[in-house]
Amino acid sequence: MGGTDPTLRPFLWRAAKMYPDTEIVSRTGRGIERYDYAEFEDRTGKLANALDSAGVASGDRVATFCWNHHRHFETYFGVPNSGAQLHTINPLLPDHHIEYIVENADDRLIFVDPSLVEKLEGPADSEAFEAVEQFVVMGEEVPDTSLEPITDYESFVGDESTEYDWPDLSADTKAGMCYTSGTTGKPKGVEYTQQMLWSHTMATLTPQGLEFDESDVIMPVVPMFHVNAWGMPYSATAAGAKHVYPGPAPEPADLATLIEEEGVTFTAGVPTVWLGLLEYLDENDADLSSLETIVIGGSAAPEAVIRRFDEEYDVDVLHAWGMTETAPIGSVSHLKAGMEDWDADARYEKRGKQGLIVPGLEFKVVEDDGNEVPWNGEDFGELYIRGPWVTQSYFERPEANEEEFEDGWLKTGDVVTVDTDGYIKIVDRAKDVIKSGGEWISSLELENALMAHDDVSEATVIxxxxxxxQERPVAFVVPVEGADEEALREEILADIEAEYPRWWTPDELVFIDEVPKTATGKFDKKVLREEYSDESLVEGRVPEEAAPDEE
Known part of the structure; x- marks a missing residue:
């Protein structure tokens, strides 16, 4: 057989040689920092040499505890291309999860942001960090800390050569690692090989994926610790595009400024990010004329958000779906040829789905009895998926492997329908579907209906x-500032009753200040379920004649 193994190294080589002057821009605590691909290649070489000097060997795991910025981006290529494995840690996880993750992964070295040093000190003061030999602060100085031994990043790489003899790696060399958020138990480790990341990158570059090219300016708002920022740092590099990293805890004003000043064309993040930006734009002027596309993933994109960005700002919202286990892009809701001519309601209805499977993957939808459901947009079952960048097992978790994999298929836990055009629509997570009187209610659909109201900022249903x-739906709603709550309650319930069967209407609507969120920004229904597990808010709003049949 001819050719070389698929690895990440050629993406860096091509960007530095073909687009040496293209910028990498980073918002940091010191302001905006920028350099180009030529300098990036040099600094990546220095990082790889520094890792060798620190004793990091092929196959060792190197962790990051960082936000989105250029130094973190350097680890994306410097670590895996040297033969080590990059393990991105979510700093928003509770301390006991961080301890478990670091111990389970057996990390040798940890890069940590200055603003996260204090957060890391707690878990680091445990036996779980026994294998960690070095901490490196992502900056030019080391703050007062109990972490040791420790140095700053610029000193760590400072005296090293920019030239590095990159090894010839095999396709199955472990390149990356990310843990699931662990909202229902211990986090599960997912490993990515060089071939998995290469395959994912190539698929996202296609028109059916994310379709980047060298003219794009790409800003990943989705955290780099969350499934490699959905692979965007790799895809943007492969395309030769300009990178813009928004740094720690960007506010809507920061995002608007970066879009305007850096000419961002493409960005991505969870729905709450874009709801916040829309609220900011309601009160402030910002030039979004460069922005062409927003990818929304992590949870369902409300149709109201898709409509507003399209109609008010001429920005396409691409709804996407994926998982840590799928590296993560699995489907993207592009319109097929001819659908652009449909009326607006039909287009938005299609774009609100999780979309079409990206090239290279296969899926099926399976009922409880093991039979596949028809593609009619109505029957639903659990989504199974497989492909070259879909993991086949969890790291050192044989019990989870038995539960969540079957004959090469990943059982996603997502309950979906598929329409006659092949568009996947997530009805709910298997654990979030509400079973009332023997019938299923989609909490996800109710949430989208609630958030379609102009006076609703966030909403979730459990x-x-x-x-x-057995169960009844209860809605938790965050009203916009100044909203008349009593009037809002009546309007919301009337809207749902007009659109859905009477028995879908929430039995109670509770106004709250903020929907609890997981460490990755998703709505954390577990918190609300635990709070209301021993009592009921419901009062039997469903009349006998409107109720579903009981089992």
């Missing part, structure tokens, strides 16, 4: 125990 119906 199933609350009910003596007769």
């Amino acid at each position: 199933g609350v125990p009910h003596e007769r119906w």
Whole structure:
């Protein structure tokens, strides 16, 4: 057989040689920092040499505890291309999860942001960090800290050569590692080989993926610790595009400024980020004329958000779906040829789905009895998926492997329908579907309906125990500032009753200040379920004639 193994190294080589002057821009605590691909290649070489000097060997795991910035980006190529494995740690996880992750991964070295040093000190003061030999602060100085031994990044790489003899790596060399958020138990480690990341990158570059090219200016708002920022740092590099990194805890004003001043064309993040930006734009002027596309993933994109960005700012919202286990892009909701001519409601309905499977993957939808469901947009079942960048096992978790994989298929836990055009629509997570009187209610659809109201900032729906119906839906709503809550309650419930069966209407609507969120920015229904597990808010709003049949 001819050719070489698929690895990440050629993406860096091509960007530095073909687009040496293209910028990498980073918002940091010191302001905006910028350099180009030529300098990036040099600094990546210095980093690889520094890792060798620190005793990091092929196969060792190197962790990051960082936000989105240029130094973090350097580890994306410097670590895996040297033969080590990059392990990105979510700093928003609770301390006991961080301890478990570091111990489970057996990390040798940890890069940590200055603003996160204090956060890391707690878990680092445990036996779980026994294998860690070095901490490196992502900056030019070391703050007062109990972490040791420790140095700053610029000193760590400072005296090293920019030339590095990159090894010839095999396709199955472990390149990356990310842990699931662990909202239902211990986090599960997912490893990515060189071939998995290469394959994912190539798929996202296609028109059916994210379709980057060298004219793009790409700003990943999705954290770099969360499944490699959805692979965007690799895809943007492969395309030769300009990178813009928004740094720690960017506010809507920061994002608007970066879009305007850096000419951002493409960005991505969870729905709450873009709801916040829309609220900011309601009160402030900002020039978004360069922005062409926003990818929304992590949870469902409300149709109202898709409509507003399209109609008010001429920005396409691409709805995408994926998982840590799929590295992560699995589907993207592009319109097929001819659908652009459909009326607006039909287009938005299609774009609100999780979309079409990207080239290279296969899926099926399976009922509880193991049979596949028809593609009719109505019947639903659990989504199974497989492909070259879909993991086949969890790291050192044989019990989870038995539960979540079957004959080469990943059982996603997402309950979906597929329409006659092949568009996947997530009805709910298997654990979030509400079973009332023997029938299913989609909490996800109710949430989208709630957030379509102009006076609703955030909303989530959970199933609350009910003596007769087993579960009933209860809605938790964050109103916009100044909203009339009583009037809003009546309008929301009337809108849902007009659109859905009477028994779908939430039995109670609770106004709250903020929806609890997981460490990756998703709505954390577990918190609300635990709060209301021993009591019911429901009062039997469903009349006998409107109720679903009981089992």
